[in-house]
Amino acid sequence: MYNFALIFIFLFLGLFLQKLKGFPTEIYKLLNKIVIYLCLPAIALYYIPKIVWNNQLLYPIGVAWLGFAASYLFFSLLGKKLGWSRKLTGCLIITAGLGNTSFLGYPIIEALYGEEGLKTAILVDQPGSFVVLSTVAILIATLYSTGKPNGLEIAKKIAIFPPFITFVIACLMNFLNVDFHEYIQYFLQKTGSVITPLAMLSVGLQLQFDKRSQHWRFLGLGLLFKLILTPAFIYLLYVVILQQHSKTIDVAVMESAMAPMITGSILATTHGLKPKLSSMMIGFGIPLSFITLIFWYFVLQL
Numbered sequence: 001m002y003n004f005a006l007i008f009i010f011l012f013l014g015l016f017l018q019k020l021k022g023f024p025t026e027i028y029k030l031l032n033k034i035v036i037y038l039c040l041p042a043i044a045l046y047y048i049p050k051i052v053w054n055n056q057l058l059y060p061i062g063v064a065w066l067g068f069a070a071s072y073l074f075f076s077l078l079g080k081k082l083g084w085s086r087k088l089t090g091c092l093i094i095t096a097g098l099g100n101t102s103f104l105g106y107p108i109i110e111a112l113y114g115e116e117g118l119k120t121a122i123l124v125d126q127p128g129s130f131v132v133l134s135t136v137a138i139l140i141a142t143l144y145s146t147g148k149p150n151g152l153e154i155a156k157k158i159a160i161f162p163p164f165i166t167f168v169i170a171c172l173m174n175f176l177n178v179d180f181h182e183y184i185q186y187f188l189q190k191t192g193s194v195i196t197p198l199a200m201l202s203v204g205l206q207l208q209f210d211k212r213s214q215h216w217r218f219l220g221l222g223l224l225f226k227l228i229l230t231p232a233f234i235y236l237l238y239v240v241i242l243q244q245h246s247k248t249i250d251v252a253v254m255e256s257a258m259a260p261m262i263t264g265s266i267l268a269t270t271h272g273l274k275p276k277l278s279s280m281m282i283g284f285g286i287p288l289s290f291i292t293l294i295f296w297y298f299v300l301q302l
Contacts, residue, residue: 007103007286010197014204031202032266035195040130040263041166042191043102047126048170049179057127059238060120060252064101064128066237067230067256068136071097074225088218090144091274094137095281096222098264099230101125101255103196104286108258109251112297120251129261134163137267145271199262206269206279215277222260222277223285227292231257235299250300257296259289 017023071093079089099105102125109121135158142157158164173179180188234256238244265278 006196007200010200011204011207011283011286014201015207016204017201018205018207025205028202028205029270031198031205032270035199035202035263035266036270037162039192039195039198040134040163042188043195044126044130044134044163044166044170045173045180046185046188046192047122048167049173051123051126051174053174056248057123059244059248060123060255061128063124063234063252063256064099064132066234067099068093068097068132070230070233071225072140074229086144087273088277090140090271091268091277092218092222092225093140093144094264094268094273095260095278096226096230098129098133098137098261099226099256099258100261100286100289101129101258103262104289105255105258108293109254112254113247113251117247117251120248121255124252124255130163131167133261133264133267134158134161134167137264138164141267141271141273145273195263199266200282202266203262203279203282206275207283208276208280213276215274215280218277219280219284222281223288226260226281226285227257227289231296235296253300254293254296257289257293259285 014028018025075089075092075096078084079086079092101121105121105125106118110118113120138158138161139154142154179185231253235253238249238252260281262282265282268278269275
């Protein structure tokens, strides 16, 4: 419940400050940099060295990769057919392709499935959503924001992306079975924990409620894909086709149904991929997801 409170408190604080005369709303750009260059690396260095691997983990890990791949195919094909701009297509691929599997996912999964469910949620998030964000999503953001950069430019951008660098370090630590001293772990955990208030404050500073906005139909399409079509795809694949029935699979499906990822929206924003629409995907997606998550929870009980 603490994470839920933080999300809405800082979202509404951002909306309030946005309307406050004289307040420098452009500060959201600084907040975005803190989230991407400081908080995300801290999260990777804290959690990834602690993951214990086995083949069954491929199901929860695959959720983020499959969801993002589906988003890319869906929106890239639809964008070409309907003549969308590259920035619009890139925005929807990223924001509809990445789920909020940690800050929303962790507390919801723990409340519904207990500590064992939370362990699965961490697997969906860290080697799943976080790695997709740090690699493939940065690739998409680069391609759709700058046109067609050459392979060397893309590789360089990924290689110097701080979350990716720390991910590689964290994976090496996991492979060598080493971890940081407890004091450093404490610092990393606390640094990562501020990502929710900072990210939601940034979203609130950018969120617009313009009834005449051209973004509404794209918002509806993006949220339909993220909250309904993505979990339907994962459910069909895991439960119906592969005949997997376990708490791990239930958690995987629920995580696939989470609202768009906050830091995914920030990544799109920092690359100029329709910042207003990116913020709307978060601002409207989070409260709406509480309704759709109830639906998917009951589907899994059948």
